[in-house]
Amino acid sequence: MSAKKPSNPAPIGLGIAGLGMAGAVMVQAAAVHEGYMLKAAADPHAGPREAFARDFNARAYADVAELVADPAVEVVYVATPHQFHAPHAILAAERGKHVILEKPMALTLAECEAIIAAAERNKVQLIVGHTHAYDPAIRVMHKLIASGALGKLGMINSFNYTNFLYRPRRPEELDTSLGGGILFNQVPHQIDIARLLGGGLVKCVRAQANALDRPRPTEGSCVAFLQFENGAAASLVYSGHDHFDSDEWYDWINERGAPKEPAHGSARRALKQSKDEARARTETYAYGAASAGMPPHQPHFGQTIATCANGDLRTSANGLMQYDISGASEIKIERGEGMPGRREVLDDMGAALRYGRPPVHDGRWGKATVEVALAILQSAREQREIALHHQVPVPEERT
Numbered sequence: 001m002s003a004k005k006p007s008n009p010a011p012i013g014l015g016i017a018g019l020g021m022a023g024a025v026m027v028q029a030a031a032v033h034e035g036y037m038l039k040a041a042a043d044p045h046a047g048p049r050e051a052f053a054r055d056f057n058a059r060a061y062a063d064v065a066e067l068v069a070d071p072a073v074e075v076v077y078v079a080t081p082h083q084f085h086a087p088h089a090i091l092a093a094e095r096g097k098h099v100i101l102e103k104p105m106a107l108t109l110a111e112c113e114a115i116i117a118a119a120e121r122n123k124v125q126l127i128v129g130h131t132h133a134y135d136p137a138i139r140v141m142h143k144l145i146a147s148g149a150l151g152k153l154g155m156i157n158s159f160n161y162t163n164f165l166y167r168p169r170r171p172e173e174l175d176t177s178l179g180g181g182i183l184f185n186q187v188p189h190q191i192d193i194a195r196l197l198g199g200g201l202v203k204c205v206r207a208q209a210n211a212l213d214r215p216r217p218t219e220g221s222c223v224a225f226l227q228f229e230n231g232a233a234a235s236l237v238y239s240g241h242d243h244f245d246s247d248e249w250y251d252w253i254n255e256r257g258a259p260k261e262p263a264h265g266s267a268r269r270a271l272k273q274s275k276d277e278a279r280a281r282t283e284t285y286a287y288g289a290a291s292a293g294m295p296p297h298q299p300h301f302g303q304t305i306a307t308c309a310n311g312d313l314r315t316s317a318n319g320l321m322q323y324d325i326s327g328a329s330e331i332k333i334e335r336g337e338g339m340p341g342r343r344e345v346l347d348d349m350g351a352a353l354r355y356g357r358p359p360v361h362d363g364r365w366g367k368a369t370v371e372v373a374l375a376i377l378q379s380a381r382e383q384r385e386i387a388l389h390h391q392v393p394v395p396e397e398r399t
């Protein structure tokens, strides 16, 4: 839901750290969000920097330290590679900038704690987003479950098959010890969705994760069982092996909400042709490399199904499907202006800054999601159930 805007508030000055795939999508979202003005960006690569500076008549720095020193920048969106999330978020907070931090919040709980401490010390807002828990369909699903209209929540099922592991990657993205693989990059979306729908408090985790391809020696698929304090449970299934593509079960609508052509196995085939994978990574996804239109449908992260006593809810191309004693019905969600998913992240930061409305996805929420991801890894390695200790609930006023 968009935050109500006071009359003619000054747009918030936004700076983008990292003009890669995520940075490019947020630029697109912020460019059409009336509450924000793109002021500056930072990236070591000249290509995306020059494209950004030209498109927005804005400053583009080679170093994040220069970006966070820019007085016109009030909020910094950190979309640099995982290993830089903690240092860049802390750098921004220390310069008094509010921070929107991409998932995963960081690679360890200690890093998460250092980020939270820096934000509190400098009295800046911290939002860990985007994750697909911000998708309008997930937010409406959360409201419906929390309203009790469908009775007690029993379980959540999140299921996504993609080509993740076979997109061009830098070496560290294929090394779990450096934050590579699906547990740091993809499964946090599913954990965040499940935690929002299930109330936030995961009690324990049991999981299996697979590294099935020796040349890409990191987790490419996993199945995890999450038990919540309130008795609900979630199963998270993810595969990034580029064989089956579960968008086939989503009317061939992609993650962003745009129509796509069936392309099973095409990422593997393209990779076989590629001579310089790390270079292809930059050239394929960086800001300015490819222009994407505004997607016409709702974003999603595969199939999300919630089972309650009196009915099931499932995300769909244009909202939700509800299945109950009266049959199947569609809950249509207006697509609205801007970029669904990212728009809500920007709205939440705007609401925090203008009305002091605390975000659900704050530092402690982000840390709790990282704790679940780390527990999935640990459970898979040690083949046992892992208890959790840093979970936080969805704040009561949001339920």
Ligand SMILES: NC(=O)c1ccc[n+]([C@@H]2O[C@H](COP(=O)([O-])OP(=O)(O)OC[C@H]3O[C@@H](n4cnc5c(N)ncnc54)[C@H](O)[C@@H]3O)[C@@H](O)[C@H]2O)c1
Pocket (backbone or CB within 6 Å): 017, 018, 019, 020, 021, 022, 023, 042, 043, 044, 045, 048, 062, 063, 064, 079, 080, 081, 082, 084, 102, 103, 104, 129, 130, 131, 132, 184, 185, 281, 285, 286
């Ligand atoms: N929420 C989402 O849906 C979503 C989607 C994609 C990526 N992400 C997240 O965004 C982050 C970036 O992922 P990506 O896919 O955009 O990667 P990417 O490699 O496409 O982009 C990263 C960018 O950061 C730049 N960079 C590297 N080191 C830097 C530094 N020291 N200072 C400034 N810039 C630096 C790179 O040049 C590159 O342009 C990751 O943490 C990823 O998990 C989130």
